[in-house]
Amino acid sequence: MAGDDPDSQLMNYLVRMVVPMRREFGRHLDVGQFLHDFAYAREVLDEALRSQDPRLLDYAKYVERRLHGPRIADTPKVPSPPAAAEPAAAPPPAGGPTAEELRARVLKKYTSGLR
Template sequence: MGAEEQDTQLMNYLVRMVVPLRREFGRNLNVGQFLHDFSYAREVLAEALNSQDPRLLEYARYVEKRLHGPRIADTPAPPPKPAAPDSKLEAPKAAPAASASEEELRARVLKKYTGGLR
């Protein structure tokens, strides 16, 4: 998940918190203010964490983890993909030497388009 997806996910949880907060505490959650005013955010989260509604508690815990600090801290990084040995694909070459001519460089670039599968 990229940063934009994490921001979208955080916004999604905040919007989901609006109705339960209004029902249980009579509080109108201003999402824009929540994202920019840390004292307001702490106040709302403290109230939400005292809720009897399990959904609101879940949303509040999620938002609390990701609001201040790394938003993907508990999401493990995907393991690096091992390079599969494929006889049809060339191994990446080192940077071209200074003596390589323009024609050799062009041939290397064009080879990946003509030599690979389409």
């Protein structure tokens, strides 16, 4: 799931909100309108954030964080490569590279070749 497109992840959470919104508030959530009408989206989110259903609250918080801002806001940024004039980076810890360093290496392969 880690490789999911952030837009499809957002759509997944919106679809999960449909039934709880209908049960708790009697509101039909139109996903298409939600994605294209800021006022409608804000109204739905405001209502969902008042929910007594913990799952709906979690879905609404996730959607709110990603809808009108960076879609992958809580993903750490990949460090930029050091400039040629800078001294070499410190050697990796004795235990080998950390999971974050390995992830950065993998992501660098995909971001360094972009046109």
